[in-house]
Amino acid sequence: MENFVKRNIGLVAHDANKKDLIEWCLWNSNKLVGHKFYSTGTTGKLICAALSKKHPEVEWDFTILNSGPLGGDQQMGSLIVDGSIDYLFFFTDPMTMQPHDSDVRALTRLCSVENVVLCCNRSTADHIISSPLFLDASYKRIRSDYSSYTKRFANQAVVEEAVESVNQLEKEDE
Numbered sequence: 001m002e003n004f005v006k007r008n009i010g011l012v013a014h015d016a017n018k019k020d021l022i023e024w025c026l027w028n029s030n031k032l033v034g035h036k037f038y039s040t041g042t043t044g045k046l047i048c049a050a051l052s053k054k055h056p057e058v059e060w061d062f063t064i065l066n067s068g069p070l071g072g073d074q075q076m077g078s079l080i081v082d083g084s085i086d087y088l089f090f091f092t093d094p095m096t097m098q099p100h101d102s103d104v105r106a107l108t109r110l111c112s113v114e115n116v117v118l119c120c121n122r123s124t125a126d127h128i129i130s131s132p133l134f135l136d137a138s139y140k141r142i143r144s145d146y147s148s149y150t151k152r153f154a155n156q157a158v159v160e161e162a163v164e165s166v167n168q169l170e171k172e173d174e
Contacts, residue, residue: 006035008085009085010039010080010085011038011040012043012076013043014068014092014093017091018043018091020122021043024091026051026054029051029055033055036061038062038076039064039065040068040073040076041065041066041070041072043068044062044065045064073103073106076107077107080107080111080114081114083143086141087119087134088107089125091119091125092121114144115143115144
Protein backbone atom coordinates (compact mmCIF):
# COMPACT_ATOMS: atom_id res chain seq x y z
CA MET A 1 0.00 0.00 0.00
CA GLU A 2 1.68 3.18 -1.19
CA ASN A 3 -0.12 5.46 1.28
CA PHE A 4 0.68 3.29 4.33
CA VAL A 5 1.65 5.02 7.54
CA LYS A 6 3.04 3.32 10.61
CA ARG A 7 0.65 3.89 13.51
CA ASN A 8 1.52 3.75 17.19
CA ILE A 9 -1.05 1.47 18.78
CA GLY A 10 -1.71 0.95 22.47
CA LEU A 11 -3.08 -2.45 23.52
CA VAL A 12 -4.57 -2.97 26.97
CA ALA A 13 -7.11 -5.48 28.27
CA HIS A 14 -8.57 -6.34 31.63
CA ASP A 15 -8.16 -9.99 32.62
CA ALA A 16 -11.68 -10.98 31.52
CA ASN A 17 -11.06 -9.40 28.09
CA LYS A 18 -7.52 -10.55 27.28
CA LYS A 19 -8.72 -13.51 25.19
CA ASP A 20 -11.07 -11.23 23.25
CA LEU A 21 -8.29 -8.75 22.44
CA ILE A 22 -5.89 -11.55 21.46
CA GLU A 23 -8.53 -13.03 19.13
CA TRP A 24 -9.22 -9.58 17.68
CA CYS A 25 -5.51 -9.00 17.01
CA LEU A 26 -5.18 -12.42 15.37
CA TRP A 27 -8.28 -11.84 13.23
CA ASN A 28 -6.90 -8.46 12.10
CA SER A 29 -3.23 -9.44 12.02
CA ASN A 30 -2.82 -8.62 8.32
CA LYS A 31 -3.95 -5.04 9.02
CA LEU A 32 -1.68 -4.79 12.07
CA VAL A 33 1.56 -5.78 10.34
CA GLY A 34 4.04 -2.91 10.19
CA HIS A 35 2.70 -0.88 13.08
CA LYS A 36 4.37 -0.10 16.43
CA PHE A 37 2.69 -1.50 19.55
CA TYR A 38 2.81 -0.43 23.17
CA SER A 39 1.11 -2.73 25.61
CA THR A 40 0.75 -3.31 29.30
CA GLY A 41 2.61 -6.32 30.73
CA THR A 42 0.68 -9.56 30.49
CA THR A 43 -1.55 -8.39 27.65
CA GLY A 44 1.42 -7.44 25.50
CA LYS A 45 3.30 -10.68 26.12
CA LEU A 46 0.24 -12.77 25.24
CA ILE A 47 -0.60 -10.80 22.08
CA CYS A 48 2.99 -10.74 20.86
CA ALA A 49 3.27 -14.52 21.40
CA ALA A 50 -0.02 -15.17 19.57
CA LEU A 51 0.88 -12.93 16.62
CA SER A 52 4.37 -14.43 16.38
CA LYS A 53 2.88 -17.92 16.35
CA LYS A 54 0.43 -17.03 13.56
CA HIS A 55 3.01 -15.04 11.56
CA PRO A 56 6.51 -16.31 12.46
CA GLU A 57 7.91 -14.48 9.43
CA VAL A 58 6.92 -11.07 10.87
CA GLU A 59 9.07 -9.20 13.37
CA TRP A 60 6.41 -7.53 15.49
CA ASP A 61 7.44 -4.18 17.00
CA PHE A 62 6.27 -4.39 20.62
CA THR A 63 7.21 -2.32 23.65
CA ILE A 64 5.96 -4.09 26.76
CA LEU A 65 5.18 -1.79 29.68
CA ASN A 66 4.57 -2.79 33.29
CA SER A 67 1.39 -4.61 34.20
CA GLY A 68 -1.53 -2.15 34.33
CA PRO A 69 -2.00 -2.11 38.12
CA LEU A 70 1.79 -1.94 38.62
CA GLY A 71 2.21 1.32 36.74
CA GLY A 72 1.61 0.19 33.16
CA ASP A 73 -1.59 2.21 32.87
CA GLN A 74 0.33 5.30 33.95
CA GLN A 75 3.14 4.53 31.50
CA MET A 76 0.54 4.27 28.74
CA GLY A 77 -0.94 7.58 29.90
CA SER A 78 2.46 9.21 29.64
CA LEU A 79 2.83 7.93 26.07
CA ILE A 80 -0.59 9.36 25.23
CA VAL A 81 0.34 12.78 26.64
CA ASP A 82 3.65 12.73 24.74
CA GLY A 83 1.75 12.15 21.49
CA SER A 84 3.23 8.67 21.04
CA ILE A 85 -0.10 6.82 20.79
CA ASP A 86 -2.43 7.18 17.81
CA TYR A 87 -4.97 4.52 18.78
CA LEU A 88 -5.71 2.85 22.11
CA PHE A 89 -7.45 -0.51 21.95
CA PHE A 90 -8.39 -0.92 25.61
CA PHE A 91 -10.82 -3.80 26.07
CA THR A 92 -12.35 -3.02 29.44
CA ASP A 93 -14.40 -5.23 31.74
CA PRO A 94 -17.40 -3.10 32.75
CA MET A 95 -18.72 -5.80 35.10
CA THR A 96 -15.74 -6.03 37.44
CA MET A 97 -14.46 -3.31 39.75
CA GLN A 98 -10.76 -2.80 39.09
CA PRO A 99 -8.37 -2.10 41.99
CA HIS A 100 -6.65 0.48 39.77
CA ASP A 101 -9.92 2.01 38.54
CA SER A 102 -8.60 5.55 38.95
CA ASP A 103 -5.79 4.72 36.49
CA VAL A 104 -8.35 3.31 34.05
CA ARG A 105 -10.46 6.47 34.25
CA ALA A 106 -7.33 8.59 33.81
CA LEU A 107 -6.42 6.70 30.63
CA THR A 108 -9.83 7.20 29.08
CA ARG A 109 -9.76 10.88 30.07
CA LEU A 110 -6.31 11.37 28.53
CA CYS A 111 -7.54 9.86 25.27
CA SER A 112 -10.27 12.46 25.24
CA VAL A 113 -7.90 15.30 26.13
CA GLU A 114 -5.32 14.28 23.51
CA ASN A 115 -7.89 13.34 20.83
CA VAL A 116 -6.66 9.73 20.69
CA VAL A 117 -9.03 7.14 19.22
CA LEU A 118 -10.18 4.85 22.05
CA CYS A 119 -11.77 1.45 21.43
CA CYS A 120 -13.15 -0.20 24.57
CA ASN A 121 -14.69 -3.27 22.94
CA ARG A 122 -14.56 -5.43 19.87
CA SER A 123 -17.32 -3.57 18.02
CA THR A 124 -15.58 -0.19 18.18
CA ALA A 125 -12.25 -1.84 17.36
CA ASP A 126 -13.80 -3.50 14.29
CA HIS A 127 -15.19 -0.19 13.08
CA ILE A 128 -11.91 1.67 13.58
CA ILE A 129 -9.66 -0.88 11.90
CA SER A 130 -12.13 -1.06 8.99
CA SER A 131 -12.06 2.70 8.51
CA PRO A 132 -10.12 3.91 5.47
CA LEU A 133 -8.53 6.51 7.76
CA PHE A 134 -6.78 3.82 9.81
CA LEU A 135 -4.16 3.22 7.12
CA ASP A 136 -4.37 6.57 5.34
CA ALA A 137 -1.11 8.52 5.65
CA SER A 138 -2.90 11.78 4.90
CA TYR A 139 -4.97 11.49 8.08
CA LYS A 140 -3.37 13.37 10.94
CA ARG A 141 -4.81 13.49 14.42
CA ILE A 142 -5.54 17.06 15.46
CA ARG A 143 -4.40 17.64 19.00
CA SER A 144 -6.51 19.98 21.07
CA ASP A 145 -5.10 23.37 22.01
CA TYR A 146 -5.13 23.77 25.76
CA SER A 147 -2.73 26.72 25.86
CA SER A 148 -5.32 28.99 27.48
CA TYR A 149 -5.71 26.40 30.24
CA THR A 150 -1.99 25.93 30.80
CA LYS A 151 -1.39 29.71 30.82
CA ARG A 152 -4.27 30.56 33.16
CA PHE A 153 -1.89 31.35 36.03
CA ALA A 154 0.87 32.85 33.94
CA ASN A 155 -0.13 36.39 34.74
CA GLN A 156 1.82 38.31 37.33
CA ALA A 157 -1.29 39.11 39.40
CA VAL A 158 -1.33 35.61 40.93
CA VAL A 159 2.33 35.90 41.93
CA GLU A 160 1.82 39.37 43.40
CA GLU A 161 -1.21 38.19 45.39
CA ALA A 162 0.77 35.25 46.80
CA VAL A 163 3.71 37.47 47.77
CA GLU A 164 1.37 40.00 49.38
CA SER A 165 -0.39 37.23 51.30
CA VAL A 166 2.89 35.81 52.64
CA ASN A 167 4.15 39.31 53.55
CA GLN A 168 0.92 39.93 55.46
CA LEU A 169 1.28 36.64 57.37
CA GLU A 170 4.89 37.45 58.24
CA LYS A 171 3.84 40.87 59.60
CA GLU A 172 1.20 39.20 61.77
CA ASP A 173 3.81 36.80 63.20
CA GLU A 174 6.05 39.69 64.32
